[in-house]
Amino acid sequence: MANTKREKLFTEFPPVPTEKWEEVITADLKGADYERKLVWKTGEGFNVRPYYRAENLEGIRFMGSRAGEFPFVRGTHAHNRWHVHQTVKVECPKAANEEALKLLNAGVDSLGFCIAAESFSAADLDELLREIRIPAVELVFSGNRMADVAELVLAKLEKEGVAKEEAHVSFCIDPLVKGLTQKGTFCSPNGEKCFGRIADLIRRTAGYKHIRVVTVSGHIFSNAGSTIVEELAFALAAGHDYLVRLQDAGLTVDEAARKLRFSLNITSNYFMEMAKIRAARLLWANIVKGYNPAKECAGKMFLHAVTSTWNQTVYDPYVNMLRGTTEAMSASIAGVHSLEVTPFDRSFEDPGEFSKRIARNVQLLLKHEAHFDQVVDPAGGSYYIENLTQSIAAEAWKLFLEIEEKGGYTEAYESGFITERVKASAAAKDKAIATRRQILLGANQYPNFNETAGSEITRAVVERPAAEGNTLAPYRGAMAFEEMRLHVDRSGKAPKAFMLTCGSLAMARARAQFSCNFFACAGxxxxxxxxxxxxxxxxxxxxASKAEIVVVCASDDDYAEAAPKVKELLAGRAILVVAGAPACTPELEAQGIMNFINVKSNVLETLKYYLKELGI
Structure with missing residues (x-):
């Protein structure tokens, strides 16, 4: 009976071929350009169609594989259980231990220890790990003198007789990415000393299946302004460089690959980030396969994800909670080994107890209330996500091969190729933010009108760090707007912009709202x-309001008469601005009306101009 009903239902809705969809879309466009209106030209080097159908999956070679099967697009295991990671800054081992114990009782099962002190002894390590059962939690060490810390940790494991299969430890040793991007050079000629020591640590940990010695810090590229494709390609190229160097040091590809950990950034580009993680697993599996490993599982990417700092804002900072939530969703849906949600206040102060709690609770909600950990690769089979995965993989692979043609990651970096690419992408993003083609809520669009900077927001917080020489410096996309707004907040002045709404009510209100958002971005x-x-x-x-700026807000048809009259009555007692780009602009300019704001304006440069006119 049910089957009969189903058959009748579907006979009422016959399949519609793509040609029919296209005919309807073309008719609805009424002559408008299809490519300009409906095709998304991404910054990743490929275009995204307005819709996808089953036929768009044809030719995608990785379709049909399951989670845990090569090439691991759908995951490296047949489950989606990720570790909730949170980092503790270690300046005082005793205080860090106390914080770590609290985190373990609050849902964290992957502890990060960032060693901030210049010296760190075996006694410090004992104090740091006091009452922490090593087999019960994953430990990740980052910060200063990592190779020395690794030696101390391994000595402690051996001394305490921790079973080799029960030690889950990772070290953030990364001379290729972290070292080169921060210093521009190795600590020794061609990094021989660094890589020799890494090879020794890998040999020493050969029996420890769950110890990772190297972490490829791909997130550094993203937080310096790279595209998603660039972050992935550069991280893969660095990972491949490690494979080559470690095999040259006498290790097998299996031994080297099993000791690598990747750390990637997760931005607010929701679906694109899901596809990036899936593409990362696909490409890394194929890179390792090229060396004929003894076991196929050597190509499983061990992937940690961390939510972005590049898009965080210091004004209206609670919005950062929302960014972190959607980013965590992208990572957890795509499947990662571990995930860290960046506290919302990290950009302007040391995260407090409240922000840390919210950060980890985002993940706990996704696990225990949304049950994301009970579904493996829910995006699998989606026409859109599968095509995004294919497109990102293709573009990242193309860039990866370009790096290989230059001699590999090290050669490409030392030649300046990688830094030039990242800086060019960052400049494109900066321009998109300045012109509002890319929105950062609270910074370049919809700012909190009543907010002024508190004492925690200093010039150092909003000033973009300089990247000297062949290095990359992390920054935030909102910094240029924040620096301008902080300058106004600290100027001792309170400039005002008055909305003079007249003519057509509907257009007057729409343009007043646009103009309010425009000027409020500068404080x-x-x-x-x-x-x-x-x-x-x-x-x-x-x-009467004593406003320094008067914005006339009306319809295009009203401006020819209204704007000159406002100018005459103001008599130079305030800066006159016209909201919009009316056809009569040349006539208005001929009458001395020179200031216009509209959706095509460079918001940042325009606001800087008005502040200069106001003497701020």
């Missing part, structure tokens, strides 16, 4: 008004 106090019945009434109210 200029906006004075919105519903509507003025006459221009004389509006100008009188504007002058």
């Amino acid at each position: 200029i106090k906006v004075m919105d008004n519903t509507f003025f019945k006459s221009i004389e009434e509006g100008v009188e109210a504007a002058l």
Whole structure:
């Protein structure tokens, strides 16, 4: 009976071929350009269609594989259980231990220890790990003198007789990415000393299946402004360089690959980040396979993810919680070994107990209430996600091969190729933010009108660090706007922009809202008004408000008469701005009206101009 009903239902809805969809879309566009209106030209080097169908999966070679099967697109295991990771800064081992014990009772099962002190002894390690059962938790060490710390940790494991299969430890030793991007050079000629010591640590940990010696810090590229494709390609190239160097040191590809850990950034590009993680597993599996490992599982990518700092804002900072949540969703849906959600206040202060709690609770919600850990690769089979995965993989592989043609990661980096690529991508992103083609909520769009910077927001927090020589410096995309706004907040002045709404009510209100958001991005106090019945009434109210800027908000048809009249009545007592780009602009400019703001404006440069005019 049920089958009969189902058959009848589907006979009522016959399949619609793609050609019919395209005919309807073309008709709805009414002559508008299909490519310009509907095709997303990403910054990753490929275009995204407005829709995808089953036929778009044809030719995707990795389709049909399961989680835990080569090439591991759908995951390295047949489950989606990730570790909730949180990092503790270690300045005082005793205090760090106390914090770590609290985290273990709050849902964290992957502890990160960032060694900030210049010296760190065996006694310090004992104090740091006091009452922490090593087999019960994953440990990740980063920070200063990592090779020395690794020696101390291994000595402790041996001394305490921890079973080799029960030690889950990773070290963030990374001379290729972290070392080169921060210093521009190795600690020894061609890194021979560094890689010799890494090879020794790998040999020493040969019996420890769950110890990772090297962490490829791919997140560094993303936080310096790279694209998603660049972050992935550069991380893979660095990982491959490690494989080559470690095999040259006498290790097998299996021994080397099993000791690598990758750390990638997760931005707010929701679906693209899911696809990136899936593509990362695919490409790494094929890179390792090229060396004919003894076991196929050597190509499983051991992947840690951390939510982005590049898109965090210091104004309206609670929005960072929302960013971290969607980013954590991308990572958990795509499947990772471990995940760290960056506390929302990290960009302007040492994270407090509240922000750390919210950060880890994001993951606990995804696990225990959304049950994301009970579904393996839910994005698998999606026409859209599978095509994104294919496109990212293709572009990243193309860039990876370009790096290989230059001699590999080290040669490409030392030649300046990688830093030039990242800096060019960062500059493109900066321009997109300045012109609002890319939105950072609270910074370049929809700012909190009533917010002023607190004492925790200092110039150092909003000033972009310089990258000297062939190095990369992490920064945040909102910094240029934040630096400008902080300058206004600390100027001792309170500039005002008055909205003179007249003419067509609907257009006046729309343009007033646009203009309020525009000027508030610089910390200029906006004075919105519903509507003025006459221009004389509006100008009188504007002058009474003592606003330094008066924005006339009306329809394009109203401006030819309204703007000159406002200019005449203002008589130079305030800066006159016209909201929009009316056809009569040349006529208005001929009458001395020179200031216009619209959706095509470079918001950052325009606001800087007005602040300069105001003497700020």
